[in-house]
Amino acid sequence: MSSRHRIRVTVNGRAYERDVQGRRLLVDFLRHDLGLYGTHVGCEQGVCGACTVLLDGQVVKSCLMLAPQADGRTLTTVEGLAGRGELHPVQEAFREAHGLQCGYCTPGFLLSAVALADRGVVLEGKSLRAELAGNLCRCTGYQNIVEAVERYLRQTVGSRRG
Amino acid sequence: MKPAPFEYVTAETTEAAVAALERFEGNARCLAGGQSLVPLLNMRLLRPAAVIDLNRLSGLDHVTVDDGRVRVGALVRYSTLETSALVAERIPLLARAVPFVGDRQIRNRGTLGGALCHADPAGEMALAAVTLGASLRAVGPDGVREVPADDFFQGPYTTALAPAEVLTEVAFLDGRGAVAAVAEHARRHGDFAIVAIAAAGLPGPGDSWRWVRIGLGGVAPRPLYAARASALLAGTRLEPKAVRAAAEACLADADPASDIRASAEYRRHLIPVFVERVLAELRERRRGGTR
Incomplete structure (x- = not known):
């Protein structure tokens, strides 16, 4: 028997309260209980990173967390990036650098990039690729993805420092 | 796939976790970072009656020094180990091993205690604990006991923990x-190692160790x-002859198996190859002052 739990979470600044089964994966909670379909399900075993979200500001794979574990926590999904019809700077950078092809992996990459900027690190090349290793692009469009993230980090972190 | 049904139990204290484990009579699993457990649940390779979430336990996320020992709480996450100045200074091998684990997302969630209890034979945390002769503290129905790392790991995914024991701290x-x-060889970065060799040494007078x-x-x-x-290398300068002798001794101790990743041969x-490589790196780090 799966247990049931009442959980309260803040997602993209909005408070939600829901009943969930103990076995409910966080990614399925976001998609099916909250209707936030921007977080994608890929491998369901913590390899592909398509389900990457921010948990209290840190990137995590939401297929590797149970929904009740998020009780009382704050989450950011891709829906929380753009505001008032304007793209978030990371989305703008991906558009400029053509950092997406089919787009399936994109939400995960965007959140990984945002978390890097929040840590205040400007990385490029190999060290940036190491930080992005938890996100896979099966179109293999890594060159432009890395360029987009480099561009975003230079702009965002660079200007914060400047 | 999705996990089969189970009862999700939150433990607020170690005692509550032990009590919950007892209640489910060996048919419950502890959830720490979940980076190995949840994939096994998702694939239904594990179907426990209960999952006991340890993440709300307080007091198991410490890194402290006392009495010549560095104590690391079982719930300390990889990302904390990665950035802890104390770990870098006092347990440099652990600091060196962490970047080999998974990726950023995994390291934000995965815990030292979880990795040790999962006991993957290629796991870097278990390797570091055994190499350094760490001592693992287990709390169970009969109280607290300390288990040397060498006795803790009994085989693939098998530890000395009794069904109702919880790992709380590593010293x-x-x-x-x-x-x-x-130094490790893996098909992809962050993947499980085909072979991983760890080494730590304390510089002595001159170039000796x-x-x-x-x-x-x-x-x-x-x-x-x-x-x-290790005994062969004590007091040497890690000169080629000593390194070769150590490499041969390592080979004699090893009993590799063939599996999906590589053959025993x-x-x-x-x-x-990797013993020589890791010892060369040790010498270089000493020379370069990068520990």
């Missing part, structure tokens, strides 16, 4: 001044401390 000898290196400890991962059903090789080929 490492204070490795202040030691130099450490990890007071002690060196070598550990072998992925070459036996559990991580091994290479006692003979290939692993035997890699062992001396």
